[in-house]
Amino acid sequence: MPGEQGAARSFVAWVRTRGAALLIFVALFVVWEVAVRVTGIKEYLLPPPSTIWTEFWKRHDTVALGAWVTTQEILAGYALAVVVSVPLALAVAYSRFMEEAVYPVIVFLQIIPKIAIAPLFIIWFGFGFTPKLLLVFLLSFFPIVVSSIAGFKSADADIMDFARTTGASGWTLFRKIRLPQALPHIFTGLKVGAALAATAAVVAEFVASDRGLGYLLLQYNGQLDTPMVFATIVILSLIGLVVYYAVEVVERLAIPWHVSQQATAKDATL
């Protein structure tokens, strides 16, 4: 029971803090709906929200299928990026060779507009799942690896001096000092990467695909089925939002001290 009450209370608190934003959203939809009806704008230019909803509901299973495909690409590519970039960041931060050999390459590759590589992936890996996964991986990879390296290298000089007076060995030092100190940076990268993952999946589907939300988007666009274009965009945004918030929830669980520290800082500046 207390758990349920707590949940209810936190929901109320959530509504209270996000209430204004919700209200603006609702107002926006109302204004949109009314404006379209009053001015009589053509539906293929700007459909009212009600039409978007009814059209979407008619074909929601097609969209759901596409959403599932895109979600898989996002999750797989993102997971691969996390699994590769955090250990790589560790290696770069702790091995002089890796730092001198690999880090400059990473910095250089980061400058390449990754999306421009998408057509190449199609040539190399065909039309299937692989090129999408790789593009998601590529876009998420850089922010995660760069901020993780920064995190692992960020060791505060005074804290390290204190640690040296305890004679702590490498592994203890890593576990108790370096890793916790790196986590806020790593999570910053993870969140940026998560935000980019959905974009990457859609772009990859734009380039060549026969399924997924990006594919549907192009189809609807070609048919001037604007309500469905809107509906697809909304679903895409929702997927991106869910992935992002999932990372944020993990962050809250992993480094509550940092999150509350930021909250305190925000309170202080308000």
Add this chain to the structure above:
Amino acid sequence: MTAPSVATAATRIVAATDASPPYVALTGVTKVYRRAGREETRALDRVDLTIREGEFLAIVGPSGCGKSTLLRLVAGLHLASTGEVRVDGRVVDRPQTNLGIVFQSPVLLDWRTALANVLVQVELRGLDPAAYRDRARRLLTQVGLADFGDRYPHELSGGMRKRVAIARALIHDAPLLLMDEPFGALDALTREQIRLDLEALWLATRKTVLFITHSIDEAVLLADRVVVMSPRPGRIERILDVGLPRPRGLDARRAPEFTRATEAITEIFLARGVLHGAARPIGQE
């Protein structure tokens, strides 16, 4: 000028510590900070100093005279450019671990509560934190943080953080205590109380203490000997024996020895231009 009984008591204490072997010894120590493309900084210049086992030694000196540098040299966190530092007979050529250290800034871990910040000292040493939990709580109580053990550093005031750092330096009961302006961020009242507590602790444990401070009063009230340093390049200007009987308590400020010592130190700073008698409003010629 002084009551003879006090004078003899004072001599007795000094004589007792005189007999103790040196625990920390600096001979001809110079520290020059070099950085590419920058002028080098001579932070310490030919410093000779010994701290006897069980002695409470304080260093006073103006900002930038090399006090923190000296402390880091003793801890082995910096190495001397020339000269030799020895602790417990061994040459210091790497970070020392048989000590407790309070840095000038609190240097706490943001992700740990106050209690866990105290315990990190024993965890990093590979000891079992559970065995030290009670002791950590007691130390937090002693520094006036009984109710703040579960707070994170960002929820503590500057002075509170400093007190956590003091507790952390004491938890593992090391024989050498290095304290760099440990009472720096404390209010006058807490400062006075914690000074009394530190003296009591020292009297009970007889650790060797190197205590850095800006406060002439504090140095005289706490230390057996006060080292007065001159502005850059840091040199030892004078070493004063403080003849105050212990425990010094709150009345020590009224003792003639206190006045004599603080005045002597003030004289030195006046002569060196660290202090100048007449007040000049800041911002005017």
